[in-house]
Amino acid sequence: MVKTEIDIYYLDRTIYNYDSLSDKWLVIESSTSGPEELLISELNPLSNFIFKQIDTVEKVGFEEVDGVDCLVIEHQSEIESKLLETLWKSFEYKMWIDYQDRMVRKAVLTAANKQSPSTVLKIEAKFYDFNKEIPIEPPDTTAKKNHK
Incomplete structure (x- = not known):
């Protein structure tokens, strides 16, 4: 959908x-x-960032992500995800890299549907709390979800 x-x-x-x-x-x-x-x-969101080959990389500039100065790059890549490759094409990435800590803080992937190029996939991932324990609890499956 x-x-x-x-x-x-x-x-x-x-x-x-x-x-x-x-x-x-x-x-x-x-x-x-x-x-x-x-x-x-x-x-797995990280599987979308495993590349077979990175074709082009362009420095876009600098932006802040959660108070951290980041180098912003864009690149086109071939990816390892067979599921995505089956349905999508023209993978383009935009990444915000904390150039001091050498960590990716944010990444956005866009791709066009092979059958309907006007249908676009967009996956956005933000990364934080590096090397910290993050407790994850299963959702309450008996309750209705709160809609935003």
Whole structure:
């Protein structure tokens, strides 16, 4: 669906996927080698930033992300994600790099649908709390989700 927020948790081999149509959480137990495991590996936001090849890199300038000065670059790349490569083309990235700590603070991926080029995929990821323990709890699957 276009412009649909995706909310997925993967904890202890269990997938929690919010279905916006039914306004309910789907809970899927996952094996170590089943198709669910492949799906989760493809949906991992970091898998969208594993490159086969980076074709061009352009320095855009400098911007602040969460109070940190970052070098902004844009590049076109070939990616490792077979799922994305099957459905999408023309992968373009914009990245905000903390040039002092050498950490990516923010990244945006855009791509065009192979069947309908006017349909655009946009994935935005922000990174923070580097090297800190981040507790993640499964969602309350009995309650309706709070809509923004």
